[in-house]
Amino acid sequence: MAKQKWYQPYLLGGLAGLLLTASVGITGxxxxxxxxxxxxxxxxxxxxxxxxxxxxxxxxxxxxxxxxxxxxxxxxxxxxxxxxxxxxxxxxxxxxxESLPPMWAARFGDRLGLRIVHSLFGGALVMIGARIAGGCPSGHGVSGVSQLGLSSMLALAMFFLGGIITARILYQGGK
Structure with a gap:
C-alpha cells in the first residue's frame, strides 16, 4: 500500500469544497x-x-x-x-x-470478455438509475449534501446501500 503524503483526505476534502464553491460562483x-x-x-x-x-x-x-x-x-x-x-x-x-481485478478473477475466472459485458451492462444500469434519481453519486453526494438536500442525502444512502448489496451478492460477502 502506498504511503499517504501531503494529500491527506482532510486537505483534499477541503479543496473539493473550495472547488465546488468556485464552480457555483463562476458557472452557477x-x-x-x-x-x-x-x-x-x-x-x-x-x-x-x-x-x-x-x-x-x-x-x-x-x-x-x-x-x-x-x-x-x-x-x-x-x-x-x-x-x-x-x-x-x-x-x-x-x-x-491489470486486465482483471484479482477479486473478480478469483470469483468469476479470467475471462476478460465476461468482465467487459458485465461492466457495460452494470454501467448502463447505473446510468439509468442516476438519471432516474436526478443525478449521480458525485452530484448528490457532494453538491446535494453540501446544500443539505434531503433528497440528495437519501439518494446517496441508496447509492451506498445498492453498492454494498451488489458487492456482497457478486463477491459472496467478500470471501
Missing part, C-alpha cells in the same frame, strides 16, 4: 457528471443523423440535456476526474496495469 452550476453521458449520446446521435427531436427528453430544459449543450464544463470535469486519478496514482506509486 454544482458538481455532477451523469448529465454528460446523455449529452454525449445525443450529440453522437445527431452527428450520425439519428433524429430524436420528437422525444420529450429533447424538449426538457430547452435542450439542456442534449447534445445541443455539448461540449460544456461538465465534460471537462469528467475528463479531469479520470486524469486526476491517473496523475495521483502515478505520484503516490499505486498505479498498476
Amino acid at each position: 452550476s454544482f458538481f455532477g457528471t451523469s448529465t454528460t453521458f446523455p449529452r454525449l449520446s445525443t450529440w453522437i446521435a445527431d452527428k450520425v443523423g439519428i433524429d430524436l427531436s420528437h422525444l420529450a427528453f429533447y424538449q426538457a430544459g430547452n435542450g439542456s440535456l442534449t447534445g445541443a449543450a455539448f461540449p460544456d464544463w461538465q465534460l471537462l470535469f469528467v475528463i479531469g476526474i479520470g486524469l486526476g486519478a491517473f496523475i495521483m496514482s502515478r505520484l503516490n506509486g499505486s498505479f498498476k496495469l
